[in-house]
Amino acid sequence: MQEFILGSDAMHSIMKEIDQVAKYDVNVLIMGESGTGKELLAKIIHLQSPRAENPFVPVNCGILSGLMFEDKLFGHEKGSFTGAINREKGCLEIADKGTLFLDEVAEIPLENQVDFLRVLEDFQFIRIGGSTPIKVDIRLISATNKDLRNEVRQGLFRDDLFYRLHLVPIYIPPLRKRISVIPKMVDRFLDQLAANHKKPKPTVKLEVIDIFSRYNWPGNVRELKNLVERVFILNNHEVINVEHLPSDFLWHFKDPPRMMNLEEVKQSAETKAILNILHRVGGDKKRAAEILDISPRTLRHKLNKYNIKVDRKGEPVRQDKT
Numbered sequence: 001m002q003e004f005i006l007g008s009d010a011m012h013s014i015m016k017e018i019d020q021v022a023k024y025d026v027n028v029l030i031m032g033e034s035g036t037g038k039e040l041l042a043k044i045i046h047l048q049s050p051r052a053e054n055p056f057v058p059v060n061c062g063i064l065s066g067l068m069f070e071d072k073l074f075g076h077e078k079g080s081f082t083g084a085i086n087r088e089k090g091c092l093e094i095a096d097k098g099t100l101f102l103d104e105v106a107e108i109p110l111e112n113q114v115d116f117l118r119v120l121e122d123f124q125f126i127r128i129g130g131s132t133p134i135k136v137d138i139r140l141i142s143a144t145n146k147d148l149r150n151e152v153r154q155g156l157f158r159d160d161l162f163y164r165l166h167l168v169p170i171y172i173p174p175l176r177k178r179i180s181v182i183p184k185m186v187d188r189f190l191d192q193l194a195a196n197h198k199k200p201k202p203t204v205k206l207e208v209i210d211i212f213s214r215y216n217w218p219g220n221v222r223e224l225k226n227l228v229e230r231v232f233i234l235n236n237h238e239v240i241n242v243e244h245l246p247s248d249f250l251w252h253f254k255d256p257p258r259m260m261n262l263e264e265v266k267q268s269a270e271t272k273a274i275l276n277i278l279h280r281v282g283g284d285k286k287r288a289a290e291i292l293d294i295s296p297r298t299l300r301h302k303l304n305k306y307n308i309k310v311d312r313k314g315e316p317v318r319q320d321k322t
Helices: 009-021 038-047 066-074 110-122 148-153 159-165 179-197 206-214 220-234 247-253 262-280 285-292 296-305
Strands: 028-031 056-060 099-103 139-144 168-171
Touching (some): 038 056, 110 159, 179 220, 262 285
Parallel strands (some): 056 099
């Protein structure tokens, strides 16, 4: 967890805030790009809280919807649906007396947001197929890589749920905005790797650190950590030089690929936006058109023009090349 307190004034400020908020059972919303370490920060809050001896239960909301979401959170009774051969506890029950961490909370479908909001009102729920209310005592921490206020404005996220989650917001800046911490992070990662793999720790040339400092790190801390581990595992040199870095990483410092023209940029952006909205509204094209502020006819035109295919749930249909 040391990467959160190395070098950066922004991270020192965040850690001071965490020292205060961890003591109290208030909802925390952690915001930041993918790979910045939101789950790790949630664990730090949990471990510094009075609930530290109890479970920390993470839930990836980005892969759940409908009955799967309900089952994951609430659990089910035996025989409540096909395949329910035993009673199963949900994450709410498992996290009792501890912390429930909802990652990618912006991805919770609208229909499931209603169910979850009811739980937050009195921390009480009923298993699928059950009839007996179950009360739990949990601390809730959420995380998102999206602008939840913007999601609310677009009608993709309930404002009442937003204000429940947004009691204490914490923003983690991307790695590209705290480049000064990279040398210490690399050193820390190598210490961990050397200990874990029982292999001598190499030194790193300044030229390598310079290249790391010039890279944009779209995958943030996770990408840096993965790259350092890859180099460590694949090399047995006492010193890491530029030539030891993977070619697919060094490629970013060569001539850039062909730039898209304006029409291609527009198509890429519109395709991404349409697919995202259709996914969020479960394939409801009329609702998607309303959110995109275009007519259903215009939406149909763009779907055909960009060859966008989705199933009834709004999931993209793979286009097999022949």
